[in-house]
Amino acid sequence: MSEAPTPTMQSLLKSAHDGDTAAQIELARLYLDGTVTGQEDLAVGEYWIKKAADQGNGEAQYLLGSMYYNGTRFKKNLEKAAQYIMKAALQEHGEAQFMLGLMYENGMGVKRDMKMAVTLMKMAAQKGHASALFSIGMLFELGAMHPEDHVRALACYRIAAKAGNVVARSYYKKLNKIMSAAQIALSDSIGSVDEILYHI
Numbered sequence: 001m002s003e004a005p006t007p008t009m010q011s012l013l014k015s016a017h018d019g020d021t022a023a024q025i026e027l028a029r030l031y032l033d034g035t036v037t038g039q040e041d042l043a044v045g046e047y048w049i050k051k052a053a054d055q056g057n058g059e060a061q062y063l064l065g066s067m068y069y070n071g072t073r074f075k076k077n078l079e080k081a082a083q084y085i086m087k088a089a090l091q092e093h094g095e096a097q098f099m100l101g102l103m104y105e106n107g108m109g110v111k112r113d114m115k116m117a118v119t120l121m122k123m124a125a126q127k128g129h130a131s132a133l134f135s136i137g138m139l140f141e142l143g144a145m146h147p148e149d150h151v152r153a154l155a156c157y158r159i160a161a162k163a164g165n166v167v168a169r170s171y172y173k174k175l176n177k178i179m180s181a182a183q184i185a186l187s188d189s190i191g192s193v194d195e196i197l198y199h200i
Contacts, residue, residue, distance in 0.1 A: 021055050022052075024057075053084055062088035068081035069108075095124070101118070102117070136197070138153070140156060152190065
């Protein structure tokens with residue numbers, strides 16, 4: 001016999017039923033984590049996160065899309081993932097913009113489009129997304145969108161590393177070793193993300 005909902009749970013359920021998207025997201029988390037029934041309830045969790053996403057909550061759209069993308073909670077579905085992540089990206093959700101950029105870069109759930117990938121990564125990087133800036137650095141280094149540009153690649157790695165991206169730090173050290181002192185000095189003179197991305 002299941003226990004009666006606690007007053008806190010009753011309040012959360014009422015808010016969720018009344019259309020409060022924050023309550024719907026929290027309720028989804030509780031069901032997906034197994035907090036409510038003692039075991040994961042994926043169907044109810046999906047119901048609530050989808051309810052919030054379909055009401056236009058950007059965080060819910062991103063979370064739902066990520067779950068479809070990773071296949072960790074729900075069956076992997078890249079098309080559904082792209083659909084929800086795109087909705088979140090259109091609401092200026094930085095993580096969604098970066099993730100959608102990766103999907104366009106690799107043709108996952110969407111048609112491969114490097115121009116769109118770079119545009120989305122640029123938008124995320126301008127919000128301070130370190131992984132997006134690191135990815136742009138790789139594109140500069142490899143010449144994937146322009147001729148190779150080690151100066152701007154190094155600047156991307158430096159700023160991304162300062163923002164906490166550990167992989168960017170190792171790429172910075174590796175690229176730094178093969179560049180001239182003049183190139184490094186020029187790269188060091190680039191002090192902001194906007195300066196790096198200005199010509200993209």
